[in-house]
Amino acid sequence: MHTVPVVETSRLPLLLRAMPKAELHIHIEGSLEPELIFALAERNGVDLPYADVEALRAAYAFTDLQSFLDIYYAGASVLLQEEDFYDMTMAYLRRAVQDNVVRAEIFFDPQTHTERGVAMGTIIHGLTRACRDAHAQWGISAELILSFLRHLSEEDAIATLEAALPFRDQFIGVGLDSSELGHPPEKFTRVFARAKQLGLRLVAHAGEEGPPAYVWGALNALAVERIDHGVQSEKDAALMQHLVERGIPLTVCPLSNLKLCVVDDLTQHNLPRMLDAGLKVMVNSDDPAYFGGYVNDNYVQLFAATGMGAEHAYQLARNSLEATFASPQQQAAWVQQLDACFARFANRN
Numbered sequence: 001m002h003t004v005p006v007v008e009t010s011r012l013p014l015l016l017r018a019m020p021k022a023e024l025h026i027h028i029e030g031s032l033e034p035e036l037i038f039a040l041a042e043r044n045g046v047d048l049p050y051a052d053v054e055a056l057r058a059a060y061a062f063t064d065l066q067s068f069l070d071i072y073y074a075g076a077s078v079l080l081q082e083e084d085f086y087d088m089t090m091a092y093l094r095r096a097v098q099d100n101v102v103r104a105e106i107f108f109d110p111q112t113h114t115e116r117g118v119a120m121g122t123i124i125h126g127l128t129r130a131c132r133d134a135h136a137q138w139g140i141s142a143e144l145i146l147s148f149l150r151h152l153s154e155e156d157a158i159a160t161l162e163a164a165l166p167f168r169d170q171f172i173g174v175g176l177d178s179s180e181l182g183h184p185p186e187k188f189t190r191v192f193a194r195a196k197q198l199g200l201r202l203v204a205h206a207g208e209e210g211p212p213a214y215v216w217g218a219l220n221a222l223a224v225e226r227i228d229h230g231v232q233s234e235k236d237a238a239l240m241q242h243l244v245e246r247g248i249p250l251t252v253c254p255l256s257n258l259k260l261c262v263v264d265d266l267t268q269h270n271l272p273r274m275l276d277a278g279l280k281v282m283v284n285s286d287d288p289a290y291f292g293g294y295v296n297d298n299y300v301q302l303f304a305a306t307g308m309g310a311e312h313a314y315q316l317a318r319n320s321l322e323a324t325f326a327s328p329q330q331q332a333a334w335v336q337q338l339d340a341c342f343a344r345f346a347n348r349n
């Protein structure tokens with residue numbers, strides 16, 4: 001049994017920051033900070049439609065998912081060489097280690113780059129080399145999930161998967177992201193079936209802006225093992241019951257939901273209700289460079305807004321570790337680290 005200490009409100013942020021956790025919903029292109037975007041633009045001779053870092057940051061005022069995606073794809077246009085993908089990923093992993101992330105399962109969007117003429121091998125080699133170096137230097141476990149852009153066709157997704165097959169051993173799964181409304185999961189049934197045949201793990205964004213029907217679609221038509229976001233599931237009681245019964249993890253991203261106007265205020269966020277209902281939810285950053293915070297900022301701000309306590313913190317961190325695609329033995333070792341962290345806090349009370 002784990003020990004969940006009584007933690008004074010003033011010390012809760014310390015516990016949230018210190019606890020070992022997994023980050024399962026992070027788009028690596030969304031970790032590109034404005035400073036790095038400008039540095040890479042200069043290194044590669046790419047013209048940006050913003051005068052400087054401040055002008056770019058000032059454009060980060062989003063009204064919905066699409067208004068964000070337009071700027072996110074513009075930011076990614078500076079990525080051309082293997083070294084660019086490496087530098088971006090090392091910067092994220094260095095930051096994740098500071099947040100006591102022990103495992104990161106990282107989305108990358110190859111179509112954003114291949115359609116600009118960047119080779120699949122350039123992208124994947126840069127990302128993989130960073131994951132390997134970060135593991136060697138800091139001990140963090142990092143794996144890649146290839147995400148299809150749902151505003152493009154299924155044929156394009158299939159061609160992307162085939163182009164990535166020479167690097168099959170360098171990513172563990174596939175996902176589905178970009179503009180959700182109008183692009184239901186059923187559009188990608190064949191490519192997900194193919195990925196499953198190849199032994200890849202399956203996840204998809206669903207129920208971020210889209211209806212519960214899209215979450216059902218991701219589960220039934222695509223056979224995904226985790227739902228990314230999923231916050232709209234609450235509108236469908238039968239879906240909520242199904243998610244609880246099947247133990248499907250939802251990778252929730254509070255600051256993303258706030259910045260993309262999915263919720264008006266963090267105090268209104270439904271994560272505490274979903275957690276209390278028995279769903280396997282946890283906290284993630286989504287696109288930390290754009291949404292004002294890395295994973296610990298998401299935890300700290302959500303807890304400050306909702307009044308959740310140490311028991312909730314334990315459950316969220318544990319859900320994150322147990323929702324990874326790592327082996328059961330590896331997950332158990334991380335849960336032991338989590339228990340040890342909570343025991344240290346209990347002893348200091």
Ligand code: HPA
Nearest residue numbers: 027177178179205286287
């Ligand atoms: O939150 C998101 N939703 C959909 N696509 C995305 N691509 C990056 N972030 C997101």
Ligand SMILES: [Zn+2]
Nearest residue numbers: 027177228286
């Ligand atoms: Zn996302």
